[in-house]
Amino acid sequence: MSSNNDQVVIPMLRRHTNGLPEMISTDGETITQGAVLSFHNICYRGQEKRGSLLRRRTVEKEILSNISGIVKPGLNAIMGPPGGGKSSLLDTLAAREDPCGLSGEVLINGVHQPANFRYNSGYMVQDDVVVHTLSVRENLQFSAALRLPTTMTNQEKDERLNYIIKELNLDGVANSKVRPRELQKRTSIAVELITDPAILFLDEPTNGLDPSTANTVFSLLKSISEQGRTIIFSIHQPRYSIFKLFDSLTLLASGKLMYHGPAQEALEYFESAGYSGEEYQNPADFFLDIINGNVPSINREEENEAEETEQLFQREKPVIEALAEFYANSAFYRDTEAELERLAGGRNSRSLAFREITCVTSFFHQLRWIFWRSFKNLLGFPSVTRRQVYATILLAAVVGGTFSVLKNDCTKIQNRFSWV
Incomplete structure (x- = not known):
């Protein structure tokens, strides 16, 4: 092009x-x-x-x-x-x-x-990318932390989140896990609205939804489009x-x-x-x-x-x-x-001076928030997390028990090197 x-x-x-x-x-x-x-x-x-x-x-x-x-x-x-x-x-x-x-x-x-058009527009893919173990608000917080400039204060970001939650009628489920399909779609749309894009792209927004849920999603999109x-x-x-x-x-x-x-x-x-x-x-x-x-x-x-x-x-x-x-x-x-x-x-x-929103967060800022989301995701699967901890402890006990009987003199150390 x-x-x-x-x-x-x-x-x-x-x-x-x-x-x-x-x-x-x-x-x-x-x-x-x-x-x-x-x-x-x-x-x-x-x-x-x-x-x-x-x-x-x-x-x-x-x-x-x-x-x-x-x-x-x-x-x-x-x-x-x-x-x-x-x-x-x-x-x-x-x-x-x-x-x-x-x-x-x-x-x-x-x-x-x-x-930089990709940074100034929203794009929702067919398969939802929201993390189901996080709540609606936590998914939006993660998106806001990575996509909004660091010059914005936390209070401004919270105000932006609250506005989107209210606009998409998510008030009653803001602290709920993103489990139902309808909630996943609405949350995915909300994530893309974090930067307040003038143009929003959606790839098959009704994919996987029943007719009633699809109606609800499109009624929501219609109200958003009527705001310009x-x-x-x-x-x-x-x-x-x-x-x-x-x-x-x-x-x-x-x-x-x-x-x-x-x-x-x-x-x-x-x-x-x-x-x-x-x-x-x-x-x-x-x-x-x-x-x-x-x-x-x-x-x-x-x-x-x-x-x-x-x-x-x-x-x-x-x-x-x-x-x-x-x-x-x-x-x-x-x-x-x-x-x-x-x-x-x-x-x-014609060249109009519009506000520019690009990816302005640093690498370490992004890394910190990715660790935060991973930790929250682990807490969302307590049974899986416990099994992983038990497996790690068992493996450590087996390996530690194997080598605990060995002494630290020169002969034993040479024997250990010969095994390797």
Whole structure:
């Protein structure tokens, strides 16, 4: 991907007491500290090994093909079938993908993505990284100690922790162990909010959750996004109660863009493409059925649709290629391209001085807190810890008993060296 030496960082969302993002003024222009992320012509080719063990060869595979779009503050979903490229796009936008084979641009508020973007954004992986033997508050304390600057006082860090705990409705379980799956997800989100990032990435946030718990997590994410935060996440097949919370939808298949626009207008878009769903069908299921070829297009001659659209879908070509071409000729694509050109046009002249938050803690500070977490983790498994202590004492007794009968004269010492 293209790079730039401009020292631009992602803003921290400094909120007033009413919870709304603070407005700042730069060169006479009032700007909301919500981050608009745009991606321009993202292409990604990876290496794939094929063939048997003796005749294995490495071939290039196109993972993302010329993907462009804009995500604004709110819930921004990236959907698609398995292997469609949604996780690769998410990692690319989060600056976590291998740059080898990657091309295109990612802009933040119209300027190039900074080199320290990973420190200024939050990223929650599929598998929770919280320590289950620690309480919610202790997990947050560990994250705050490593990710917040040492110039902040303990009182300021505690105030930050209490604010996040209250914001995520964790007051009643703040001192409880992180055991239930829902609590693990909410704690993982809280850990990423420690630095108050303007952009939060989530990889399959409903992975391993039952429908009711998934609803609770997304209701929480919706309330967070309404405070001016940009949340971008990959998701496979959400239920309708979750889908209706989405602000924008990016639909990928085989690395190609099927749709990018407002989530609640996607049904109407696919109807214009010649696909009609059932009255009470989940839109997410409907979209994936279309991509997988399980929903036939309606007869456009009988429906008297536009001539160019008829010709497009009467061609004998795979559904994915037809949908990608249909999107490239749609009004959504033209509107997105116009806005992308406007954002890209000002990337060399616009440079906003946002607060910079990077990894500023020293090695020994980190080492001390890692020892603290390890010790707390040992206390969380008392039976295992006792067995380890008993085993150590038994081993020491056996080894000590073996050598206790030996004398310390020259002959015995020589005998001991001869054993070695």
